[in-house]
Amino acid sequence: MDFVINFDFSSLFAFILFGLTIGVVYGIVALGISLIYSGLDIVHFAHGEVYMFGAFFGLVFSKTLGFPYPVALVMAMICAAMLGMFIERVFYRRLTKGGGGYTVAGMGMIICGFAMSIVLMNVAFLIWGAGAEPFHVDLGMPYQFGDITLPKSYALTALMAILLMGSLHYFLKKTKIGLAIRAVAANKDIAYLMGINVPLMISLIFGLACGLAAAAGVLIGPMQSVQVEMGYLMLLKAFAAAVVGGFGSLPGAIIGGLIVGIAENLGAAYISPNHKDIYAFLILILVLMFKPSGLFGVVARVKA
Amino acid sequence: MNKLYKNCLAGGLAGVMVAGMAIGAMAADIRVGITMRMISENGQKYGQMVMDEIDMINKSGGINGNMIKPTLMNDECKSDKGVANAIKLINQQKVHLLIGSTCSSVTLPIVDITAKASVPQIIPHSTNGKITKKGSAWVFRVPVSGRFYAGVNAKYVGENIGKKIAYLCAADAASQNDCEAMQKQMKAQHGSEPAYVAQVQEKEVDFRTHMQKIKSAGVDGILIAALAETMARALIQSYEAGIPASVRRIGSSSASNSPVPTIAGDAAKGVFFAAAYAAADNRPIARLFNEMVKKRYGVHAPDHDFSQAYDLVRIVEIALNNANLKLDSGSLAADRTAIRDSIASIKNYEGLASGPISFCAAATPQCRDGNRTAVLIAYSKGGKDYKTEVLARVTMPADFGL
Numbered sequence: 255m256d257f258v259i260n261f262d263f264s265s266l267f268a269f270i271l272f273g274l275t276i277g278v279v280y281g282i283v284a285l286g287i288s289l290i291y292s293g294l295d296i297v298h299f300a301h302g303e304v305y306m307f308g309a310f311f312g313l314v315f316s317k318t319l320g321f322p323y324p325v326a327l328v329m330a331m332i333c334a335a336m337l338g339m340f341i342e343r344v345f346y347r348r349l350t351k352g353g354g355g356y357t358v359a360g361m362g363m364i365i366c367g368f369a370m371s372i373v374l375m376n377v378a379f380l381i382w383g384a385g386a387e388p389f390h391v392d393l394g395m396p397y398q399f400g401d402i403t404l405p406k407s408y409a410l411t412a413l414m415a416i417l418l419m420g421s422l423h424y425f426l427k428k429t430k431i432g433l434a435i436r437a438v439a440a441n442k443d444i445a446y447l448m449g450i451n452v453p454l455m456i457s458l459i460f461g462l463a464c465g466l467a468a469a470a471g472v473l474i475g476p477m478q479s480v481q482v483e484m485g486y487l488m489l490l491k492a493f494a495a496a497v498v499g500g501f502g503s504l505p506g507a508i509i510g511g512l513i514v515g516i517a518e519n520l521g522a523a524y525i526s527p528n529h530k531d532i533y534a535f536l537i538l539i540l541v542l543m544f545k546p547s548g549l550f551g552v553v554a555r556v557k558a
Numbered sequence: 559m560n561k562l563y564k565n566c567l568a569g570g571l572a573g574v575m576v577a578g579m580a581i582g583a584m585a586a587d588i589r590v591g592i593t594m595r596m597i598s599e600n601g602q603k604y605g606q607m608v609m610d611e612i613d614m615i616n617k618s619g620g621i622n623g624n625m626i627k628p629t630l631m632n633d634e635c636k637s638d639k640g641v642a643n644a645i646k647l648i649n650q651q652k653v654h655l656l657i658g659s660t661c662s663s664v665t666l667p668i669v670d671i672t673a674k675a676s677v678p679q680i681i682p683h684s685t686n687g688k689i690t691k692k693g694s695a696w697v698f699r700v701p702v703s704g705r706f707y708a709g710v711n712a713k714y715v716g717e718n719i720g721k722k723i724a725y726l727c728a729a730d731a732a733s734q735n736d737c738e739a740m741q742k743q744m745k746a747q748h749g750s751e752p753a754y755v756a757q758v759q760e761k762e763v764d765f766r767t768h769m770q771k772i773k774s775a776g777v778d779g780i781l782i783a784a785l786a787e788t789m790a791r792a793l794i795q796s797y798e799a800g801i802p803a804s805v806r807r808i809g810s811s812s813a814s815n816s817p818v819p820t821i822a823g824d825a826a827k828g829v830f831f832a833a834a835y836a837a838a839d840n841r842p843i844a845r846l847f848n849e850m851v852k853k854r855y856g857v858h859a860p861d862h863d864f865s866q867a868y869d870l871v872r873i874v875e876i877a878l879n880n881a882n883l884k885l886d887s888g889s890l891a892a893d894r895t896a897i898r899d900s901i902a903s904i905k906n907y908e909g910l911a912s913g914p915i916s917f918c919a920a921a922t923p924q925c926r927d928g929n930r931t932a933v934l935i936a937y938s939k940g941g942k943d944y945k946t947e948v949l950a951r952v953t954m955p956a957d958f959g960l
Contacts, residue, residue: 386791386817403798527756
């Protein structure tokens with residue numbers, strides 16, 4: 255298909271709105287990726303599958319067990335957090351003990367993440383099958399802004415994302431556990447010396463990150479349905495968001511998510527709708543070329 | 559005593575060998591290779607139906623006393639896996655006949671392999687017009703070709719809905735072909751140019767930008783050509799974007815698959831599409847088939863991929879019965895040719911398909927697109943207990959759309 259420049263500016267607001275609603279979801283997943291990176295200096299490549307598991311957990315709580323949607327969201331977050339902590343404790347702990355980032359153990363951890371991604375996908379396939387599952391949430395009539403129709407699920411997604419980010423910010427900045435997590439993220443050895451239970455904090459980081467991924471999965475469910483293969487593309491987009499915002503930067507992850515979401519929607523609307531996924535990765539490449547540390551990231555260095 | 563024992567043993571062994579050879583000469587296996595997309599629940603059930611029907615043939619005595627030995631492989635709708643399956647089935651399993659595949663993008667490269675290896679291939683589900691246009695003398699198609707579907711859809715759309723149509727086309731071979739054929743037919747029949755065309759990824763999940771643009775374009779209808787789950791998402795998002803129900807949603811033939819109404823729910827209501835079989839068909843054979851599929855596979859209403867899998871096995875059964883197979887160690891090539899010629903001689907097979915299926919010897923689409931009857935179906939209710947209604951049934955001329 256040809257690239258067609260089509261300046262349909264009457265719908266510009268709608269395209270930005272769509273970009274924002276999907277962008278916050280990228281941002282939430284990227285937040286988890288950044289959180290794990292800031293704690294362990296590694297990229298968790300099974301995070302897309304945790305997001306998928308979270309969506310299925312939400313579906314089970316909402317559809318099978320009949321919980322209201324917000325309750326299902328919280329329950330899914332708790333289950334995914336427990337899953338993340340279990341994975342970290344049972345499978346990753348031996349490797350993380352050896353170090354993260356640029357160490358051999360760090361590389362092993364990345365490979366282990368890939369393997370975990372395949373394992374989780376196959377487990378999900380065995381439990382829920384390969385077919386897409388509808389995740390209907392009846393929130394009433396959509397909002398109407400002139401010619402633009404905005405379903406309430408989109409607005410709820412944005413609202414929940416802001417709430418989650420606010421809560422995470424408060425937790426990390428204003429609580430003792432948050433302070434301990436930040437200390438572990440800054441320097442694990444010194445954190446040990448300060449009497450912080452580092453393995454527990456790393457488990458908590460994993461739990462938090464996986465809970466966030468689950469929230470994103472439950473929020474996206476009503477928009478896109480739920481499927482075993484849903485994690486792969488989300489991981490790539492969230493990864494792009496984390497890189498654009500600056501790896502390890504929590505506000506950067508959210509801003510990166512919004513940039514990626516808006517860019518792909520505007521690109522699809524005004525450059526070519528046939529290559530929607532290109533725009534996220536084009537931005538990723540440009541950022542890596544001209545500002546490798548990302549918009550809000552620190553200059554890459556090996557931690558002590 | 560020892561000599562007597564040895565003589566008895568030798569005699570016994572010789573007897574067993576002779577008896578074995580005699581049995582071997584009397585009954586041998588007809589090896590059938592099957593490669594299908596079995597990554598979804600329904601996909602697995604289509605494959606299972608083929609296996610179950612073959613099993614029933616074997617239980618009722620087989621083909622002239624010979625058993626059919628099927629080997630079912632999953633190609634996951636991936637060309638590389640489909641090609642690997644076909645090569646393995648042809649060269650290692652030495653199959654007499656190849657059934658496959660579900661997806662056009664897989665079937666297309668397999669056609670070249672079966673043509674080169676001189677193995678008859680019969681297709682259960684793939685609709686891409688290019689499959690039979692390749693000119694292979696070894697390929698036969700049981701489903702309705704996309705060119706016939708496009709003709710029926712375009713006629714109905716132009717006469718009943720309007721001429722301003724938007725097209726959302728997924729990147730898989732069948733959807734691309736459906737989209738192109740429909741645009742071609744809308745142009746040929748009504749002089750209509752597309753109001754909006756976009757290609758989307760095979761498993762695209764976010765259509766909102768497209769839907770907003772389609773809404774702004776003020777179209778009469780939207781053709782969504784995609785695999786079932788992708789189509790269901792697009793249908794839901796078309797309503798979320800505020801496109802009214804008066805803008806008719808037209809599906810490609812995969813709209814027949816149950817995930818469309820199941821996932822799309824209320825958004826499936828009013829969607830119409832051309833397919834080979836309607837569960838709402840009132841013929842006694844269709845009623846019995848619906849009951850059988852419901853009982854055996856727990857499917858609310860069978861789609862045309864079930865009926866096509868069933869018809870395919872019946873056609874294979876007829877062809878094998880008529881093929882006069884030798885089935886000895888040196889007759890593989892001759893048996894393959896005999897099966898091909900036997901399938902080519904099938905005329906006016908009446909089964910679940912909405913019209914008769916006929917093949918002929920020439921390696922042309924006119925001869926190898928055996929099913930020319932498309933039935934136009936609309937969903938009158940979405941959700942798990944979805945309902946369909948038949949809008950029209952049309953048999954197309956053999957050379958239509960070429």
